[in-house]
Structures are given as C-alpha cells and as structure tokens.
Amino acid sequence: MATNEGNSAPHIMSAYEDELEQLNNLVLEMGGRIEIQLSGAIRAMVKRDSDSAEDLIAQDKEVDALEERINDLAVRTLALRQPMAGDLRIIVSVIKIAGDLERFGDYAKNIAKRTLVVNQSPPIRATSSIPRMAELVQRMLDGVLKAFINRDAEMAKAIWVQDAEVDESYNSLFRELLTYMMEDPRNISAATHLLFVAKNIERMGDLVTNVAETIHFVAEGERMEQERPKRDMTSLTDVPMTEDNA
Amino acid sequence: MTDTLPPDEDLRTAIVAEGVNVYYGEKQALFDVDLDIKQNQVTALIGPSGCGKSTFLRCINRMNDVIDGCRVEGRIALDGDDIYDRSVDVVQLRARIGMVFQKPNPFPKSIFDNVSYGPRIHGIAERKADLEEIVHDSLVRAGLWNEVADRLNEPGTGLSGGQQQRLCIARAIAVRPDVILMDEPCSALDPIATARIEELIDDLRENYTIVIVTHSMQQAARVSQRTAFFHLGNLVEFGPTDQIFTSPRDKRTESYITGRIG
Numbered sequence: 001m002a003t004n005e006g007n008s009a010p011h012i013m014s015a016y017e018d019e020l021e022q023l024n025n026l027v028l029e030m031g032g033r034i035e036i037q038l039s040g041a042i043r044a045m046v047k048r049d050s051d052s053a054e055d056l057i058a059q060d061k062e063v064d065a066l067e068e069r070i071n072d073l074a075v076r077t078l079a080l081r082q083p084m085a086g087d088l089r090i091i092v093s094v095i096k097i098a099g100d101l102e103r104f105g106d107y108a109k110n111i112a113k114r115t116l117v118v119n120q121s122p123p124i125r126a127t128s129s130i131p132r133m134a135e136l137v138q139r140m141l142d143g144v145l146k147a148f149i150n151r152d153a154e155m156a157k158a159i160w161v162q163d164a165e166v167d168e169s170y171n172s173l174f175r176e177l178l179t180y181m182m183e184d185p186r187n188i189s190a191a192t193h194l195l196f197v198a199k200n201i202e203r204m205g206d207l208v209t210n211v212a213e214t215i216h217f218v219a220e221g222e223r224m225e226q227e228r229p230k231r232d233m234t235s236l237t238d239v240p241m242t243e244d245n246a
Numbered sequence: 247m248t249d250t251l252p253p254d255e256d257l258r259t260a261i262v263a264e265g266v267n268v269y270y271g272e273k274q275a276l277f278d279v280d281l282d283i284k285q286n287q288v289t290a291l292i293g294p295s296g297c298g299k300s301t302f303l304r305c306i307n308r309m310n311d312v313i314d315g316c317r318v319e320g321r322i323a324l325d326g327d328d329i330y331d332r333s334v335d336v337v338q339l340r341a342r343i344g345m346v347f348q349k350p351n352p353f354p355k356s357i358f359d360n361v362s363y364g365p366r367i368h369g370i371a372e373r374k375a376d377l378e379e380i381v382h383d384s385l386v387r388a389g390l391w392n393e394v395a396d397r398l399n400e401p402g403t404g405l406s407g408g409q410q411q412r413l414c415i416a417r418a419i420a421v422r423p424d425v426i427l428m429d430e431p432c433s434a435l436d437p438i439a440t441a442r443i444e445e446l447i448d449d450l451r452e453n454y455t456i457v458i459v460t461h462s463m464q465q466a467a468r469v470s471q472r473t474a475f476f477h478l479g480n481l482v483e484f485g486p487t488d489q490i491f492t493s494p495r496d497k498r499t500e501s502y503i504t505g506r507i508g
Contacts, residue, residue, distance in 0.1 A: 221493025
C-alpha cells in the first residue's frame with residue numbers, strides 16, 4: 001500500500017505545484033458543472049420546462065471544454081515535469097476522471113433532449129420515480145468529488161458500493177415503465193423516452209463508480225480488489241405475455 | 247528498461263550485504279545496510295547528496311580501503327564468500343568487481359594498451375595474439391570497436407567523452423569481471439552519449455551484474471530493474487524499479503522522487 005496521505009512539503013518548483021493545483025481545481029470545476037447539469041435536467045423534466053432543457057443542452061459545450069483543458073494540461077505536465085509516484089498517478093487519473101465526467105455531462109444533456117420530446121405528450125406517473133433515482137446519483141457524485149479532494153480511498157469505496165442501490169432503482173423503474181406501455185399504447189412513446197432517461201441515470205451511477213475506483217488507485221497505488229456490485233437485471237427482465245395482452 | 251523479468255526468487259544473488267556500517271573517523275556514513283544484488287540485473291542506488299550511496303558502492307570492491315580513517319563493519323559477500331576476509335586478494339577482487347567512474351579516466355596510453363594493460367598484469371594473457379583477441383572482444387562488447395578499429399595505436403585521451411567512457415568500460419570488461427560498478431558514469435556526458443551508454447548497460451547485463459549510482463532518477467528508471475533509495479546513511483527502500491517509481495511504500499522515498507524534500 002502506497003503512502004500518499006498528502007506530501008508534507010510542497011514541490012521545490014512552485015510552478016509545478018501550481019500546475020498540479022490547477023489540474024485539481026479544473027476537475028472540481030467540472031464536477032460542479034455536471035452536478036448542475038444533472039439537477040437542472042431533472043428539474044426541467046419534472047416541470048416540463050422546455051426552455052430550461054434547451055439552455056442545458058447548450059451548456060454541455062462548457063463541460064466538453066473543461067475536459068479538453070484538463071487533457072491539455074495533463075499532457076503538458078507529463079512532458080515537462082516527468083512526474084513520478086503519486087504525482088504520476090494523479091496526472092494519469094485526472095485524464096481518466098475528466099473522460100468519465102464528460103460522459104456524465106453527455107448523459108445529462110441527453111436527458112434534457114428527451115425532455116423536449118416527452119413534453120409533447122401528456123405526463124405519465126413514472127416521472128416521479130426518476131428524480132428519486134437521480135437524487136441517489138447526485139449524492140454519489142457529491143461524495144466522490146469530496147473523496148477526490150481528500151484522496152480518500154475509504155470514502156471512494158463507500159460510494160462505489162452505493163451504485164447497487166441505483167441499479168435496483170433502475171430495475172423497478174424498468175418494470176414500471178413496461179406496465180405503463182402495456183396499459184395504454186399511447187404511453188409507449190413517452191415511456192420509451194423515460195426508459196432511456198432512466199438508463200442514462202443508471203449509467204451516470206456507473207461513471208461515478210469508475211471515478212471512485214480511480215481515486216482508490218491514486219490514494220493507494222493499487223486497484224480495488226473486488227468486483228463492483230452489479231444489480232442491473234434488466235437485460236434479463238421479461239414481461240410474460242398473458243392472453244389478455246397477447 | 248526492457249522485457250518482463252523472471253521473478254526474483256529464480257535469480258541468483260551475486261552480492262549480499264548484511265549489517266554494513268561505515269565510518270569516516272568519528273562520523274558514521276552508513277547505518278546497518280542490508281541489501282542483495284541479483285545476478286545479471288542492473289541495480290540502481292539513488293538518493294540525495296551525502297546519503298551514502300557512493301560510500302556503499304565503494305564497499306563492494308573495497309575501494310574504501312584506500313581512504314584514510316574509513317572503517318567498514320558488517321558482511322559483504324560475493325557469491326557467498328566474504329570479501330573482507332583476510333585471505334582475499336584485493337587486487338584480484340577488483341578485477342572481478344570492476345569500476346567505472348564519473349569522469350572518464352583512460353590511461354595516458356594507446357587505446358590498445360588501455361585495454362590490454364589489465365589482462366597483462368593479471369596474468370590473464372601474454373601472447374600478442376591472445377591480447378589482440380581480448381582487446382577486440384572487449385571493445386566490441388563495449389560498443390566501441392567500430393569507432394576505433396583503425397586507430398588502436400592512438401592515445402585513449404584523444405577520444406570524445408562518451409568514447410572515453412566506453413573505453414573505460416572495455417578496460418573493466420577485459421579482466422573478465424563478474425560485476426561492474428558504475429559511479430555516475432554519465433554525469434559528464436551529453437544526452438546522446440548518455441543514451442548510448444545506457445543502451446550499453448542494458449546489453450551488458452546479459453553477461454555481467456551491474457550496480458550503478460546515479461543522481462538522475464530518470465536514468466535509474468530507464469536502466470535498472472531494482473532501485474535502492476538511500477537517505478542520511480540509511481537504506482530507506484529497495485524494490486523493483488517500476489514499483490519504486492509508481493507506488494513507493496515509504497513516504498521519504500515518495501518525497502525524494504517527487505521532488506518534495508521537506
């Protein structure tokens with residue numbers, strides 16, 4: 001197990017220290033933005049607010065721009081500083097984390113896009129289950145960013161475990177949406193879009209666990225041992241056709 | 247650094263150091279060092295100035311014997327035999343354990359004589375034909391033959407820095423060592439000459455065991471399979487080079503290699 005509980009002294013070259021801090025801050029800035037994107041997308045969906053949804057879609061560009069800045073600065077630091085040990089792990093990990101956060105942002109944008117479509121149809125009940133699922137992921141993201149700041153492997157692991165709850169939430173949403181589709185064919189379009197929204201949120205949970213695993217590697221110098229708890233059963237879910245709905 | 251290595255258990259140990267303490271007069275320079283050097287590997291010794299790495303290197307071929315007031319305690323064994331045992335012929339030892347220094351130091355002799363000198367005085371070869379073969383073989387192994395084949399009678403001091411250093415390596419090789427010690431061999435050389443020597447080191451480990459002291463961590467990372475970090479006379483950490491530079495176990499090691507001296 002590597003000891004990397006924050007080096008006691010700063011780097012001899014203060015410019016290097018500044019660059020590392022800048023990388024750190026960019027990741028946090030990106031994390032903050034995607035938090036807003038997710039909560040904004042869900043709010044726009046619940047309130048059926050197409051204007052907000054459109055603003056959100058446009059704002060995804062800023063998330064992408066941050067990923068580019070992080071990648072550029074990381075590559076530059078690798079070239080100019082020849083980082084070793086903990087510094088090397090952080091710089092390589094920041095590139096991975098930025099990639100995961102950028103995809104997280106894309107999923108939020110996708111939710112906003114589907115909101116625009118769903119708003120064309122009358123609302124269906126599942127619209128209330130989705131915010132609950134998003135809230136879980138929101139809390140996971142918040143936790144993982146804190147774990148990142150503190151390079152806290154224990155905290156990262158705790159977040160990693162929470163993803164099981166997100167998966168189970170998705171399982172029940174999946175079944176719920178199928179029943180609405182079966183009740184009334186006019187629900188199918190909206191329900192299908194909501195299914196994608198739910199899937200997006202489930203994937204966002206997965207991305208947060210990726211980040212948690214990366215943080216563990218930064219802090220400990222080793223990968224997490226266990227298999228991530230995966231509870232997503234939807235690929236095995238089937239709704240049996242009875243004579244009534246055949 | 248190249249291929250994947252066999253596990254350490256499968257490698258023979260060339261040199262074992264146990265409980266080595268070294269004093270310069272009253273001042274203690276090394277504290278209780280335990281270290282084993284594996285055969286046909288490059289082991290790098292790193293650490294800040296004054297940490298004891300060069301002192302330790304000089305223990306291995308008993309170069310510390312020539313320093314007034316220097317006292318070595320503990321055990322250092324080459325292939326199981328204690329090198330400080332009274333029966334050991336130090337001159338022979340220094341043929342088996344060769345040394346290359348920071349500043350290339352060819353003899354003020356011809357290139358040929360530089361390399362043939364050792365085999366002659368050690369009684370390894372006498373006849374001209376035998377000496378020629380040894381000189382040729384050593385210069386080839388040191389990667390210098392092609393550059394000097396047509397001027398073996400010219401003075402060794404007329405060569406470039408990088409060539410002089412390779413001449414010194416050829417000179418060490420000529421007396422058929424088991425081990426080659428290198429004390430910052432590239433410090434005085436430009437980057438291209440350095441790269442050539444590093445490539446040579448990688449080739450040499452097939453036939454020799456190499457211990458290199460370097461103040462360049464990147465060099466230690468490039469050429470060695472195992473790295474030992476010394477600090478204030480203590481061996482702080484010793485392990486596979488890739489592990490030392492990606493996830494060192496000791497905080498002092500991490501601080502040094504990331505440039506955060508307290």
